[in-house]
Amino acid sequence: MTGQLPHVAAALCAGAGAWFLTDGTPRRNRLLLRPTCAPAPPPRRLSPGPLDAHDRRVALGALALGLVLAAWSRSPLPLAFAAALAPLAVRRWRTIRRARASERRRKEVVTFCASLAGEVRAGRTPVQALAAVPPEGLGEHGAALGAAARYGGDIPAALDRAAGQPGAEGLRGVAACWAVAVDGGASLATGLERVAEVLRAEQAQREELRAQLAGPRATTFLLAGLPLFGVLLGAAMGVRPLEVLLHTTPGLICLVLGAALEWAGIAWVAAIVRRAERSAS
Helix, strand or coil: CHHHHHHHHHHHHHHHHHHHHHHCCCCCCCCCCCCCCCCCCCCCCCCCCCHHHHHHHHHHHHHHHHHHHHHHHHHHHHHHHHHHHHHHHHHHHHHHHHHHHHHHHHHHHHHHHHHHHHHCCCCCCHHHHHHHHCCCCCCCCHHHHHHHHHCCCCHHHHHHHHHHCCCCCCHHHHHHHHHHHHHHHHCCCHHHHHHHHHHHHHHHHHHHHHHHHHHHHHHHHHHHHHHHHHHHHHHHHHCCCHHHHHHHHHHHHHHHHHHHHHHHHHHHHHHHHHHHHHHCC
């Protein structure tokens, strides 16, 4: 079996390299008109899509770490594990980036609501106010909304489409306020201020939840780091743990069992955190 390890490692590295360097064509979402304030479509599973520069850096960093460990331990197993786990690291990095982008959009929507209400109270018409303070950070949807304000387009529909982005759901309330204000003569500024207050309250609730979940998340990081700390401590004491784990049959068995238990512990804590986040949302 030891003689086959280099071939297995080479196959895994080749497959991972092909996955890293594959160029795909991103899907272009068509901006379809939907009824004003229509219910949001069910969430879809995002396709992996092509890798950008950040994803490639994460993947290459994982491979570099595996290569260093393979050279240190004189075994191809660390490189094989790194090649197998690099796609998971890229997906995790993408999840973090999407969460940060959603959080930025939520803050921008609150700022947009407050600024738009201020412009309306200053005496501008709703269309003039929207043209003066277009929402930032919404990409092509924000540009479409600004164009609808400047050229007489369907503003509630444009707001509703922009609200389809993660973190921009508060724009559905803006679309509802806009439709009521234009059709029924209600005060747009008052409605926007109420929407901003609700979004701020939700933001405060999310921040409080993050503070409460800081302990379980710290436990997850501690669980993830303890095995590495143990290996480094053993190497510092001269025990040569990598040689035992990677070059002996009992060591390989302990490595597989330990990795499985490590994954189970991290997955359990992560499931607790996700359940708490869903129950609070």
